[in-house]
Amino acid sequence: MNVKPLVIGIGNPYRSDDRAGLIVLEKLKAQNLIDIELMEAMGEGAVLIDIWKDREHVIVVDAVDSGARPGTVYRFDVRQERIPSKFFRYSTHAFSLAEAVELARSLERLPERLIVFGIEGKNFKAGTSVSPEISRAAEEVADRILRDIRAYVPER
Amino acid sequence: MVKKKTTTIKVDYLARVEGEGALYIKIKDNRVKDVKLKIFEPPRFFEAFLRERKFSEAPDITARICGICPIAYQMSSAHAIEDAFGIKVDGQLRALRRLIYCGEWIESHTLHIYMLHAPDFLGYDDAIRMAKDFPKIVERGLQLKKTGNALISFLGGRAVHPINVRVGGFYKVPTKAELRSLAEPLKWAREAALETVRWVSKFPFPDFMQDYEYVSLSHPEEYPFNEGRLISNKGLDIAVRDFDRHFEEEHVAHSNALHCTIKGRGAYFMGPLARYNLNFKKLSPLAQEAAKESGLSDVCTNPFQSIIVRSVEVLYVCDEALRLIDQYEMPDRPAVSVEPRAGTGYGCTEAPRGSLFHRYKLDEKGMILDAKIVPPTSQNQKTIENDLRHFVPKYIQLPADKLQWQCEQAIRNYDPCISCATHFLKLEIERT
Numbered sequence: 001m002n003v004k005p006l007v008i009g010i011g012n013p014y015r016s017d018d019r020a021g022l023i024v025l026e027k028l029k030a031q032n033l034i035d036i037e038l039m040e041a042m043g044e045g046a047v048l049i050d051i052w053k054d055r056e057h058v059i060v061v062d063a064v065d066s067g068a069r070p071g072t073v074y075r076f077d078v079r080q081e082r083i084p085s086k087f088f089r090y091s092t093h094a095f096s097l098a099e100a101v102e103l104a105r106s107l108e109r110l111p112e113r114l115i116v117f118g119i120e121g122k123n124f125k126a127g128t129s130v131s132p133e134i135s136r137a138a139e140e141v142a143d144r145i146l147r148d149i150r151a152y153v154p155e156r
Numbered sequence: 157m158v159k160k161k162t163t164t165i166k167v168d169y170l171a172r173v174e175g176e177g178a179l180y181i182k183i184k185d186n187r188v189k190d191v192k193l194k195i196f197e198p199p200r201f202f203e204a205f206l207r208e209r210k211f212s213e214a215p216d217i218t219a220r221i222c223g224i225c226p227i228a229y230q231m232s233s234a235h236a237i238e239d240a241f242g243i244k245v246d247g248q249l250r251a252l253r254r255l256i257y258c259g260e261w262i263e264s265h266t267l268h269i270y271m272l273h274a275p276d277f278l279g280y281d282d283a284i285r286m287a288k289d290f291p292k293i294v295e296r297g298l299q300l301k302k303t304g305n306a307l308i309s310f311l312g313g314r315a316v317h318p319i320n321v322r323v324g325g326f327y328k329v330p331t332k333a334e335l336r337s338l339a340e341p342l343k344w345a346r347e348a349a350l351e352t353v354r355w356v357s358k359f360p361f362p363d364f365m366q367d368y369e370y371v372s373l374s375h376p377e378e379y380p381f382n383e384g385r386l387i388s389n390k391g392l393d394i395a396v397r398d399f400d401r402h403f404e405e406e407h408v409a410h411s412n413a414l415h416c417t418i419k420g421r422g423a424y425f426m427g428p429l430a431r432y433n434l435n436f437k438k439l440s441p442l443a444q445e446a447a448k449e450s451g452l453s454d455v456c457t458n459p460f461q462s463i464i465v466r467s468v469e470v471l472y473v474c475d476e477a478l479r480l481i482d483q484y485e486m487p488d489r490p491a492v493s494v495e496p497r498a499g500t501g502y503g504c505t506e507a508p509r510g511s512l513f514h515r516y517k518l519d520e521k522g523m524i525l526d527a528k529i530v531p532p533t534s535q536n537q538k539t540i541e542n543d544l545r546h547f548v549p550k551y552i553q554l555p556a557d558k559l560q561w562q563c564e565q566a567i568r569n570y571d572p573c574i575s576c577a578t579h580f581l582k583l584e585i586e587r588t
Contacts, residue, residue, distance in 0.1 A: 014202070014220050042223030042317070046267055046301050095271045099284060103271075106287040107295060126201030 003056045005036050005149045010043040010062040010097065017070075017121030017134045020063040024117075027142035036149060045100030049109055056112045057152060059145055062097050063121040063134070070122035071133030073141055078105075078114040115148060117141050179563065181544065186552050191544045193537055193567075203527045211237045211496060211522040215321050218514070218529065224267065227260040227308065228507030230321040231382055232514040232529075237323045239397070240501025240518050243494060248487040249325040250382070251480050256311040256321070257381045257505070258477040262304025262345065264508035265428075265466045268571045269352060270297030273463050276565035277359040293355065296348050300470070303345035307338060307477065325491030335484050342478050349471035350446055356463045357450035362562075364547060365457040368539065369421060370430035373506055379438040379472060380431060382505045387434055392418065397502040399513055405530070416535040423538035426510030427570060428465045429456055440479075443472035459543060459569040466571070496522030507532055509571045533572045540570055 009025035012018045025038050041048060043062060052058045064074065076083050083098045097116070104110045119141060122131045182190035202221055206214060214233040219226035231253060238245060245253070270293075271283040280286040287294040311330070312318020320327050373380035373396075374387040386402075387393045394402055405414035418424050436444065436454035447454075447468045456465055498520040504513045510532025517526040543566055551562045 012220065012223070014205070040317075044223050044267070046271060046298055047305060049298060050302050050305070095267060095283070099271075099282065102284045103287055103294070106284055107291055107298075 001056055002054055003154070005057040005059065005152075006039060006052070006055050007036060007145060008039050008041050008048065008051065008058065008060045010041045010060065012042065014126060014128060016123045016125055016127045016129060017119075017131050018063045018124050019130060020119040020121060020134050020138055021061040023130065023135065023138040024061045024119075024142050024145070027138060028145065031146075033146075043096055045095040045097060045103065048097065048100045049104045049107075052104070052111045052114065053109050056154065057149070058111045058113070059115045059117065059148065060097065061117040061119070061141055061145070063124075064118035065121055065124060066118075068120045069133075070120055070131055071137040072120040073137050073144075074116075074118035074120075075144070076116045076118075078116055079110065079112075083116060112154065113152060117145065179544075179567070181548060181563070183548070183552065188545055188548045188552070191541045191548070193541050193544075203529055206516075206524050206527040209524050211241075211516070211518055211524060212323055214516065214524065214527070215323065216317070216319060219317055219321075221529075221531075224264050225260060225507045225509070225512075226317055227256055227312070227321070228505060228512045229514075229529075230318065231257060231505040232503040232507075232512045233516070234321060234323050234503070235382060235505060236501040236503030236514040236516050237518070237522075238494075238501065239503060240499040240516060241323075241494060241497055241522075242499075243324060243492060245325055245492055248485060249329070249491070251484065252311060252326060252329060253321075254378075254381050255477055255480045256308060256318070258473040258480070259304045259307030259311070261473045261508050262349075262470055262477075263301050263308065264304075264571075265470045266297055266301040266304065266352075268508075268568075269356065269463055269466055269470070270294060270301070273565075273568050273571075274356065274359075276561070276568060277356075277361075277463070296351065300345055300348045300352065303341050303348075303474075306341060310334075310338060322491055324494040325487075325489075327490060329487055329490045331486050332484055335481050339478060339481050342474055342481070346442075346471065346474035346478065349467065349474050350442075353446045353450050353464065353467040353471055356467050357452075359463065361458060361460045362547075362550075363458070364460060364543075364550075364566075366542065366546060368425040368457070369418065369423070370433045371418070371424045371426055371511065371535075372431040372434050373504060373511060374434055375438070377438070379435050379476070380506050386504065386511065388418075388424065389433065390421070396504040396513070399502060399504065399515070399530075403530075405534075414534060415538050416530060417538060423542055424535065425459075425539045426532050426535050427462070428469050428508075429459060429462045430510065431506060432456060432465045432468065439468070439472050440475040442475050443468050446471055460565070462569045462571075496520065509533060510535060533570070536570045536572070540567055540572070543569070 009021035011021040028038055078101055083101055119137045121134055180192040215230040218229035218233045221229055275282050275286045308318055313320035369388050369390045371388045373384035375384035385393055385395055402419055403416055404419050405416050408415050433455045450464055500517045502515050504511050512532055513530040515528040516524055519525055547566050551559055
């Protein structure tokens with residue numbers, strides 16, 4: 001079991017605001033944190049299950065399209081609550097983050113602690129520019145992730 | 157008096173972004189009047205994005221079009237550019253390309269079989285519910301898929317967006333000993349693939365077929381991946397570079413995607429079923445035997461049985477990957493030398509869901525002047541619509557939710573890649 005916290009950023013850099021999760025990763029990377037591992041993913045669910053199955057503490061960030069105000073930040077403690085079905089259903093493949101979480105729950109393959117952050121996007125069209133609300137939200141999420149990790153004391 | 161009623165059903169979970177794609181079926185007096193598959197196509201954006209970029213960027217940029225078949229995009233782009241430059245990649249470098257493609261087929265096919273299509277046949281809403289009743293089977297699917305993923309990470313440098321493929325070959329190639337480490341998991345995967353064929357062949361299949369024109373690459377010695385001529389069961393037999401002369405893309409009013417047809421003949425069928433029907437004899441003996449044992453002959457015309465054919469292909473690529481690893485000798489250099497020259501190059505390789513065509517026009521420095529990408533899903537689009545037009549009448553009396561289920565299952569026969577060609581928003585059934 002790998003106890004080092006792992007942050008997975010999901011997104012496609014060519015789908016505008018869909019890159020929100022990748023921006024969060026960039027912000028964390030810039031801080032040169034040695035006690036946190038960072039990983040990029042495209043959002044394909046089965047790969048995610050595989051990545052987190054030997055981990056104790058995983059944080060996932062993805063863009064969402066739930067109809068809320070762009071830049072809205074959501075946080076789900078997956079062990080404690082289900083992700084409402086309107087979230088994360090729109091990954092780049094039909095088998096997405098929300099499905100991966102629930103499948104992992106069925107198969108008892110969830111990490112000890114799994115936190116999912118969602119950033120409400122505005123524009124998911126093909127392109128490389130990011131809406132300003134989403135950049136600001138990514139900054140906030142990067143800070144919250146660090147606070148989350150520092151505050152977590154595993155039950156041992 | 158006829159009572160008029162319109163029913164609209166939204167299928168959200170195939171969706172991503174509003175306005176990008178939808179399936180629309182119009183039923184009047186219990187007859188199908190219209191079927192429209194609306195598709196959004198990121199490749200069109202990428203074509204523009206590639207212009208004025210260096211040739212060497214094409215494999216990595218196009219790999220981003222699709223999260224599930226990045227290797228196909230890398231392979232088709234590398235081959236097209238090599239064609240323009242007059243470069244031939246052969247020997248062990250060619251074998252390694254075939255090997256990495258095996259990984260992608262295992263990964264993509266297994267995801268589709270276990271997580272997306274099997275639940276349709278077994279009456280589950282999704283793989284999550286199926287996993288509650290069949291956890292061991294779903295675990296087997298995940299493990300099998302992981303074997304493919306491991307192959308791609310190993311040769312591609314990393315699992316997400318492999319970065320080791322380049323025009324001319326690879327940036328780095330493995331030693332013989334390194335490659336051998338993949339053999340054991342692949343032997344397990346081959347057994348799991350055999351079990352998969354047996355499992356899916358027992359599913360209930362609707363009786364359905366049409367007079368299709370199957371199109372795929374065909375190679376004299378091997379089951380097609382990277383090389384060959386484009387052939388069909390109705391007489392097509394052309395070099396890849398003649399694609400534009402025989403295929404045409406037409407604008408259709410209901411979709412911002414282009415519909416691809418064979419000039420003068422119309423819709424055609426690509427993917428596992430087409431490859432299988434045109435290349436059965438090139439499958440390994442083990443794969444041929446498993447296909448026969450599952451009840452298939454060397455031609456399969458029911459698109460619903462594509463799930464069996466897809467499983468046979470997974471078995472084949474496990475077998476083929478083991479063969480390639482066994483015969484491997486480390487090449488003395490990871491890539492052949494690449495000298496840009498002005499010209500137009502054509503590449504077509506077999507993505508898991510069908511032939512993926514790329515064309516690049518380059519200047520003498522290797523700058524991309526023009527790019528064209530035709531993904532398999534847009535080529536199958538017209539055939540999917542035709543299937544639904546014939547399929548829906550058989551189920552027209554079903555309640556809307558059941559009919560919707562049947563339509564989704566029929567669409568999934570083609571494993572449409574929602575990343576690279578389609579983003580379904582909703583299924584609309586209009587009854588009047």
